[in-house]
Amino acid sequence: MSKRIENFDIMSDPDNPQTVKFEDIQAALVRIRPYVPVTPVIPSHQSKTFTMNIIYKMESVLPSGSHKERGVANALLQIPRDFKKAGLVIASLGNHAYSMAYHAARMNIPITALFPDFIPIQKLQKIHALGTKVLVRGTNIADTHKIARAMAKEKGLFFINGRDHPHILAGLGTIGLEILEQVPTVDAVLVPVGTGGLIGSVGTVIKRIKPNCLVYGVQSELMPVFAKALELGEPITIPDVNTIADCLQVTRAGVNAFHNAKSVIDKMLLVKEDWVARAILALVEQERFVVEGAGACPLAAIIGHLVPELKTKTVVCLVTGGNIDSSFLARCLDRGLAAEGRLIKFRMRIVCEGRNLEHSLELKRALDRAYAGLTLFDTEPFNDKSMCPCYVVKI
Structure with missing residues (x-):
């Protein structure tokens, strides 16, 4: 029996998980249509690179930037x-x-x-x-x-x-209805996974209407909470670890989410952090999309060559959100560039011998003029901490 703690959530009861039915999702679509528009699907510019027809389902364009x-x-x-x-x-x-x-x-x-x-x-x-x-x-x-x-x-x-209320899950499932309407030839859908509510609801729709369509979940290998739950057959708690896919940074699968998702997922894929960074970079450079880590996870699985069986297939990558902090985006882009060997950061230590003090000062002044504020000197009297006022830079 589940522990009835003082603030127990009756809508997320481990002893009585709630099934989100296909009909619930259909009703949700009618209900939310005046508030949530149909989001576009956009073909990828990288389809030839990966030999598959990649299509992005752009939930990131919604007013709040998220599915x-x-x-x-x-x-x-x-x-x-x-x-x-x-x-x-x-x-x-x-x-x-x-x-x-x-x-x-x-x-x-x-x-x-x-x-x-x-x-x-x-x-x-x-x-x-x-x-x-x-x-x-x-x-x-x-x-x-x-x-x-x-x-x-x-x-x-x-x-x-x-992440687990049945009404929330039913609303998320409407993405599946739109995908099948917009891309009827879809062979596989790649879905970012945190607690599992999104993939459970989308998978419910996909498997009801097009059972042969594959439903793959994608998580960071640092936070494989849902993958572990599927392995053990029940939700478990794992340690909290920071990940680029921060919106998927959860320590336990949802009760209702797991209940609905466990039978509709064909495969779980775990992606490396560098792949996520490279996916964010690729989406910026190749597609002109600004996407958060979670939304980049489906492409990360393709970049990491985790889905060779999808070659020549039509694959929908669910871009769940674009709410990424600007400073964090800059770090992700740098990491992506570094992971591809396109960004190199290094320091050089040069030891020079001068003819005399005046000659050495002449060299220091030339470096200061050419690289203002970028040169550091280790030895006296040239380092700033010990430099005598008589050795000030003469421009």
């Missing part, structure tokens, strides 16, 4: 009327909260969003700007969820588990 809008809109439209005035409390790694803030503002529903302490400030500011109350609580998303549930009970707010 999370689908689940959020479906859930908000079904919350009890009494709570629409009191408001909601949620826990998030960023995208769920931003999507929730965006649509809750449109529906005039107050939101309190809790985040673990490693979330970039830029994300918090964007969410706060939409009128959401932002609080940093906990060191990982599991702890933040517990705190959010306790707050909901204490203050009479409505709690929605953005």
Whole structure:
């Protein structure tokens, strides 16, 4: 029996996981259509490179920059009327909260969003700007969820588990309906996986309408939480490790997510961090897309040659989001360039012998003029800390 802790989430009960039916997803699509537009599918410029017909499903173009809008809109439209005035409390790694803030503002529903302490400030500011109350609580998303549930009970707010609530999952599944409508010849769909809610719902649709279409999940090898759960046959908790695919940085698979996903996944793929960085770089350079680590994971699996069986096939890569911190993006691009051997950083140490002090000072001044602020001298009297005022640079 599951432990009935004080802030137990009845909508995510290990003893009674809830099945998201195909009909639930169909109804969700009708419900959210006034709020969430159809997202485009775009052929890749790299199809010839990888000998497969790669097509991107661009969830990153939604107003909040994430696929999370689908689940959020479906859930908000079904919350009890009494709570629409009191408001909601949620826990998030960023995208769920931003999507929730965006649509809750449109529906005039107050939101309190809790985040673990490693979330970039830029994300918090964007969410706060939409009128959401932002609080940093906990060191990982599991702890933040517990705190959010306790707050909901204490203050009479409505709690929605953005990664496991059945209404959220049904909304996410609408991506599958759109893919099959837009790319009827699809042979495989590659889906980023965190707790498993997205792939469970999308897979439910794919396997219902086109059973022969392959459904592959992709996770960072540093956080293989869902892959491990499938191996053991039940959700488990793993240590929290930082990953470029930060939106997939979860320590445990969802109860409902695992229940719905375990029978619709054909294969789980674990990608290296360097592959994710290279995928982000490729999407910027080749496609002109700015994509977060999670959204780049499907392409990372292709770059890492994990799917040779998909050669000549039509493959849809689900680009789940584009909310990447600008400074983090710069580091990812540098890492991608380095992984491809296109960026080299090094330091040179040169030892020179001068004829005399004046000759050595002449060399120092020439270097200072040519490389202002970039040269460091180790020996006295040329290093800045010990240089006598009489040796100042003479331009």
